Amino acid sequence: MATKKTFSDAELEAMQDAKVERKKGKKADGLGDLLAKIAELNPSDKAIAETIHRLVTENAPSLAAKTWYGMPAWANADGKVVCFLTPAGKFDSRYASFGFNDAARLDDGTVWPTAFALTKLTKADEDMLAALIRKAAG
Known part of the structure; x- marks a missing residue:
């Protein structure tokens, strides 16, 4: 009888990436690690990641x-991840996603968006994300 895997290979890889990131601690080269991860991405994800990094x-x-579970991320002075990019290729998804963690200052009433699906970015998309990034960073 075959057993069903609890985690996919991609999820296990992300957990191993997080373990490596924790071991590096303050010795990590956040920007260098992020740029190295972006360089490894497929062309579509790479274009999106480069644009998000610029924004x-x-x-x-x-x-x-920094990297967070092996994905590009950006953290506040306390080291808490404010926003992150999940490349489509990371989990064989049909779209990348750009998300905000609870450290982001996006609260707006009782409901607000915390993640966006990305297939490519237009100028209007960039403008909208730039405004959210500014707000999230406080």
């Missing part, structure tokens, strides 16, 4: 680049 850098310079 975060331009609109929230207080956020530090």
Whole structure:
């Protein structure tokens, strides 16, 4: 009788990436690690990741680049991840996603979006995300 796997290979890889990131701790080269991960991506994910990195850098310079579960992420001064990119290729999804964690200052009433599906980015998309990134960083 075959047993069903609890985690996919991609999920297990992400957990191993997180373990490596924790071991590096303060010795991690956040920007270098993030740029290395972006360089490994397929062309579509790479284009999106480069654009998101530019948007975060331009609109929230207080956020530090890092990797989080082996994915591009940006954290506040306390080291808490504010926003992150999940490349489509990471989990064989049909779209990448850009998300915000609870450290993001996006609260707006009792319901607000925390993640967006991305297949490509238009200028209007970039403008909308830039505004959210600025707000999230506070």
